[in-house]
Amino acid sequence: MIVRDCSSFGLPGCIRISCGTEAETRRAVETLNDVLAELEAAEV
Amino acid sequence: MKLSSNENPHGASPAAVDAVRDAAAEISVYPKAAHTDLTAKLAEKWDLGTEQVWVSPGADGAIDYLSRAMLDPADPVLVPDPGFSYYGMSARYHHGDVRRYELSKADDFAMTADTVLDAYDGERIVFVTSPHNPTGATMARSEIESLLSGVDEGTLVVVDEAYGEFAEEPSAAALLDDYDNLAVLRTFSKAYGLAGLRIGYALVPEAWADAYAKVSTPFAASEAALRAAMAALDDEAHVEKSVESAAWAREHIHEQLEAPTFDSEANFVLCAVGDGAPSPRLPSRRA
Numbered sequence: 001m002i003v004r005d006c007s008s009f010g011l012p013g014c015i016r017i018s019c020g021t022e023a024e025t026r027r028a029v030e031t032l033n034d035v036l037a038e039l040e041a042a043e044v
Numbered sequence: 045m046k047l048s049s050n051e052n053p054h055g056a057s058p059a060a061v062d063a064v065r066d067a068a069a070e071i072s073v074y075p076k077a078a079h080t081d082l083t084a085k086l087a088e089k090w091d092l093g094t095e096q097v098w099v100s101p102g103a104d105g106a107i108d109y110l111s112r113a114m115l116d117p118a119d120p121v122l123v124p125d126p127g128f129s130y131y132g133m134s135a136r137y138h139h140g141d142v143r144r145y146e147l148s149k150a151d152d153f154a155m156t157a158d159t160v161l162d163a164y165d166g167e168r169i170v171f172v173t174s175p176h177n178p179t180g181a182t183m184a185r186s187e188i189e190s191l192l193s194g195v196d197e198g199t200l201v202v203v204d205e206a207y208g209e210f211a212e213e214p215s216a217a218a219l220l221d222d223y224d225n226l227a228v229l230r231t232f233s234k235a236y237g238l239a240g241l242r243i244g245y246a247l248v249p250e251a252w253a254d255a256y257a258k259v260s261t262p263f264a265a266s267e268a269a270l271r272a273a274m275a276a277l278d279d280e281a282h283v284e285k286s287v288e289s290a291a292w293a294r295e296h297i298h299e300q301l302e303a304p305t306f307d308s309e310a311n312f313v314l315c316a317v318g319d320g321a322p323s324p325r326l327p328s329r330r331a
Contacts, residue, residue: 001045001047002045002046002047002048003047003048004047004048004049004178004312006126006178006314008129009126009127009129009178010125010126011126011149011178011314013316013317013318014178014314014315014316014317015314015315015317016048016050016178016312016313016314016315017047017297017301017312017313017315018046018047018048018049018050018051018053018311018312019047019050019053019289019290019293019294019297019311019312019313020045020047020053020293021053021054021289022289022292022293022296024045024047024053025047025292025293025296025297026296027045028045028047028297029296029297029300029301032301032303032315032317033300033301033302036302036303036317037302039318
């Protein structure tokens with residue numbers, strides 16, 4: 001899954017997610033939530 | 045799955061795809077009549093004169109036309125930061141200078157006339173993106189009016205509405221009757237799903253009637269693109285579906301993503317996910 005890293009816009013730490021179809025958007029949110037949870041777990 | 049370029053997930057209108065196929069028979073001929081026809085169709089849509097519609101290869105092409113029309117070497121332009129990079133690139137290609145006005149993350153990237161005017165210092169072109177890329181924020185039309193009244197004579201305010209179809213805020217195009225220092229950019233790349241064909245346009249003041257012939261690249265918009273754009277304009281249902289689908293997706297991301305998001309009126313959502321590095325630990329508090 002590819003989203004837009006916003007460092008080039010001057011916004012490090014931000015991503016821009018395009019609105020996909022319903023199925024794509026649901027999958028994108030699930031995938032990102034998994035990644036965010038993993039990152040949080042790695043920090044503890 | 046590519047959700048990085050704000051393309052239309054439903055593709056183009058089937059009528060536009062048919063129009064491209066039909067155009068195949070004519071691609072040995074320079075695009076002339078189709079250019080005139082699309083210009084007329086857009087003039088009717090926006091209730092403007094045909095000389096006020098500058099068809100271009102994508103909205104990027106229209107940015108270049110405005111740079112050509114406006115900029116002498118070393119003329120400065122004022123662009124939003126964060127913001128779309130091509131405004132500054134086009135200015136530099138035309139030997140202009142680039143200055144920036146800041147949109148504040150702490151303020152949800154709010155865009156008012158004062159946000160711009162506080163940084164404004166007589167620049168030749170001032171760019172506003174509404175809905176803004178990449179934040180999704182809009183500038184209210186009343187604020188755009190204050191901006192148009194607040195800049196010096198000789199400054200052009202360009203309102204880039206590439207994502208305009210997705211927003212509830214009405215287009216600034218209606219202000220063209222009252223202000224001759226405004227240009228509005230629109231594109232077929234987003235809501236109309238024609239990103240691969242490169243077709244867009246600028247709406248300009250009536251007083252600029254002669255300028256297009258001086259600054260436009262001959263035949264820059266292709267026959268296929270012109271015809272597809274006309275077919276896409278007629279398929280309002282496809283645009284409506286695209287707009288409704290984006291509204292649903294925005295809500296879903298706002299509600300379900302476990303990271304802060306910013307309100308958006310475009311077909312994307314800006315999310316603060318952190319930089320992937322461990323967050324700095326707070327200094328331990330002494331008892």
